[in-house]
Amino acid sequence: MKIGEVILPDFPLLLAPMEDVSDPPFRAVCKENGVDLMYTEFISAEGLIRDAAKSIQKLDIFEYERPIGIQIFGDKVEVMREAAAIADATNPELVDINYGCPVKNVACKGAGAGLLKDLPKMQKITEEIVKICKRPVTVKTRLGWDDNSINIHEAVKRLQDVGVQAITIHARTRSQMYKGVADWRWIAEIKERADIHIPIFGNGDIDSPEKALEYKNKYGVDGMMIGRAAIGYPWIFREVKHFFQTGEKLPPPTFQERIETCKKHLDFSVRWKGEKLGIFEMRRHYTSYFKNLPDFKPFRTRLVEAPTYSQVLEILEEVSEKYANNYLSLIEEKEQTEAVENIDFCMAL
Template identity: 65%
Template sequence: MVKIGNIELGEFPLLLAPMEDVSDPPFRQVCKENGADMMYTEFISSEGLIRDAYKSKQKLDIFPYERPIGVQLFGSDVDTMAECTKIATAVNPDLIDINYGCPVKKVACKGAGAALLQDIPMMVKMTAAVVNATELPVTVKTRLGWNDETKNIEEVAERLQDVGIKALTIHGRTRAQMYKGEADWRLIAKIKENPRINIPIFGNGDIDSPEKALEYRNRYGIDGIMIGRAAIGYPWIFNEIKHYFATGENLAAPSMKQRVDACRQHLKFSIEWKNERLGILEMRRHYSNYFKGLPHFKEHRMKLVQSLEPEELFSILDDVLVEFDGYFLETKAKKVDYAGVD
């Protein structure tokens, strides 16, 4: 049984990665219903919380169906991170996660996210401050290092465990790689094999099929897998992996009705949670991914991204189901282009 503090996650948990502008409550809902064992909020700016910024505060919204769920925070100032940890703790998540992996310039160039991989003493100091600011378990998500010359994740793992983190998720790329090239899980395995390490180690990067999930579980010995880009538009990947682990067989690809139903549910909750206009606008990024691979889908997609009327949008989705009912996409989950955080 894998545990983070007192949180029991099963024998080999599948985690949904925190992704900016993606892993909001509507998206998390469809992933939870399709097998995600642990989820996280979008990453939240510590300074935004301190300033009481609306967007940052809204990201603290969590719902009973999501548990267990972690609030992920990022920042560059130790005191601010400690203070925002207290704010996040007050909404009663199951854990606090610190983002030391975001590679994008607007974060890393301000000394937050993956930038802390260049200053391990500061990372340790910040982590200790967060641990001391809450009674909740604190976890960390990070990368192998800043670049190929500074892959310092082995030192990071030991020192962060020493100051009290309860789990560590490692994306198998450096900051310099961004999302390019293949994720290298060999160092992740080395950390898991380290006799000093006794906290759960989760691997992240490039898992886009049940076969690959099983291969990496067996080859690298990690405690669980975090899935990000492959779940965008394809929340079924979690249950597909679990089924493959249990039976050695692949589940059938989701039917067109399942795809349309998931998209409708996502859209409905997006409107309810964000308000009608914003919910509709922010849903536009998801349509292509839900129906990736459908022939001649462009006409429907254009209608979906142009409409601002809920009833019209649901009607367009009904039309999609009528036109493609019985059509099965053979392709499984695949990583999509994503320029957010990890």
């Protein structure tokens, strides 16, 4: 597959741009585990043109990350055009426009998914960005604002007509936020259209190799974007690829892999952001890295409260000593206990 001059596998796996998650340290561990195309966190166009430090830092990309796209959001034509020029000059492979963010302080101010309520303006912004960028322009969007205003068919056609070279569709409306079930039937309808010829990637609810293969076969997408399922579990990309190739599930990562990947993530975070901020921003990842570990809460509390890099490493060593030798048996025991509890609950109903 090609997007402009960007060469990708026949069915690429993409890492979703997630605010306060998809930074270079997180992208590093995902890249090691097989993701094919990544995007930065979404970057405020206003922040870029005003040279805001936080927005400028999000432009940081490293050679190992390529191919990578820089994603921007905003609601003003000229501001988005200027911000796109700044992003394009940073030399990514792609410039991506966010028309899907549902959060109130973005969408309700007319940016992100808010532009699904004004398709002519969305089209104008996109057209100007395509004109200014030397690199391919892609888009991430949603089905529509709510169930009564699903306009993804018109949005995709308008975007393609002004030169967008690939579109990722999160199969929810803005009003759904991240709740309910992603309805990929809409994406399948887009893929069936004879007048749509650019790659269409699906996003939403892909959290296992089995579901990835099911949705690949059922909805006919050109690739998949994975977001929340990769937080604390970057191995999902290698697991999905292995399942596609063999029909068999890879064994889950060993406990040592979890520890080493968490340490690698932490180390990069501290080196890139400095010790104080790097430690602070790792706190959201510990629960996911050590999901299902019984009696992990006291360790998590200590990890979140630890003020220095060396203290965090010491706690991770304690975690390793406690769980390394019987990790799988503990997980199996917890899963069996939860299964019994679920049966008892259902019988009680």
